[in-house]
Amino acid sequence: MEKMSCELPLHNYPKISELEELRSTYIANCVFNSFLSYTAIMLNIVTIHAIRKTSSLPKTLKTLLLSLAISDVGVGLLSQPFYTSLLVKWLQQNNPDCKAYMMFTVIITVFSTASFFGVVAVSVDRFLAIHLHLRYQELVTYKRVVAVVITIWALSVIFPLMLLWMPFNVHLVITFIIGLLSLLLTTVIYFRLYLTVRRLRNQIQVQQAVQTGEMGSFVSLMKSAVGTFYVFLVFFVCYLPYITSLVALEINGRSFSLEIFWLYSWTVVYLNSSLNPVIYCWKMRHIRHAIIDILRNMPLFRNRATH
Numbered sequence: 001m002e003k004m005s006c007e008l009p010l011h012n013y014p015k016i017s018e019l020e021e022l023r024s025t026y027i028a029n030c031v032f033n034s035f036l037s038y039t040a041i042m043l044n045i046v047t048i049h050a051i052r053k054t055s056s057l058p059k060t061l062k063t064l065l066l067s068l069a070i071s072d073v074g075v076g077l078l079s080q081p082f083y084t085s086l087l088v089k090w091l092q093q094n095n096p097d098c099k100a101y102m103m104f105t106v107i108i109t110v111f112s113t114a115s116f117f118g119v120v121a122v123s124v125d126r127f128l129a130i131h132l133h134l135r136y137q138e139l140v141t142y143k144r145v146v147a148v149v150i151t152i153w154a155l156s157v158i159f160p161l162m163l164l165w166m167p168f169n170v171h172l173v174i175t176f177i178i179g180l181l182s183l184l185l186t187t188v189i190y191f192r193l194y195l196t197v198r199r200l201r202n203q204i205q206v207q208q209a210v211q212t213g214e215m216g217s218f219v220s221l222m223k224s225a226v227g228t229f230y231v232f233l234v235f236f237v238c239y240l241p242y243i244t245s246l247v248a249l250e251i252n253g254r255s256f257s258l259e260i261f262w263l264y265s266w267t268v269v270y271l272n273s274s275l276n277p278v279i280y281c282w283k284m285r286h287i288r289h290a291i292i293d294i295l296r297n298m299p300l301f302r303n304r305a306t307h
Helices: 016-053 059-091 098-139 142-164 168-201 204-212 214-252 256-283 285-297 299-306
Strands: none
Touching (some): 016 256, 016 285, 098 142, 098 168, 098 214, 214 256, 256 285
């Protein structure tokens, strides 16, 4: 393990000699991550409870959203505190060893992989719900979705552990290929959903569906698809700075401004876990109502209401 762990790109991590230059960056990121860790845990716990209480959501979609929210709780509970501890060690001029960096890499990869494939799975689910329509419940069963979620989490644990016996560069290439193919798949899915919406809006059948009640079902499906699109979009935006900084570090080498950008990019990645519950509340009406009901029943809000 020691040999493989030292094959990590440690040159990307800050050096003790850069303490004075990066002190304010370390402190700012410590503050941001301490706050975001709390919001990621609390907001996602409330969201998990709200999703479980929302009976109007399809059981399949509910299962996928719960898996995504659990991965976000893991980010706030484990990944962010670990990153904050690294920042504190750098501030104390205590450079972590290879094992610490390996553990950090494994933890963040587990939850980021689960989040990424969770977003892809939710996107595929909404695509199938719209295109299969009546056949959706027949083909996309609860048991199959549970099997998909178990597979996602199994792969999310196995994939980072492959670093223990696989060279980092090979692991990076595999990550890049899988990530690129998944992003292309998700992009194609939402593009096709966009075309479907445009086509159906221009068809006479849609106007006739208003009388049969099918239009309400269609609108509900489209709203859920739009909500999951925002989840995908925010995920992509939050991870883009980190990916950009890695590419820039490999091409241009280390620099003071790039090092600052790289450190903040980690915080932006973690920000994603706090934004997902906001998107659910903003774009998914049934989850929003469930969250409002939960907040109203909390002792703090109940006491304010009585005064």
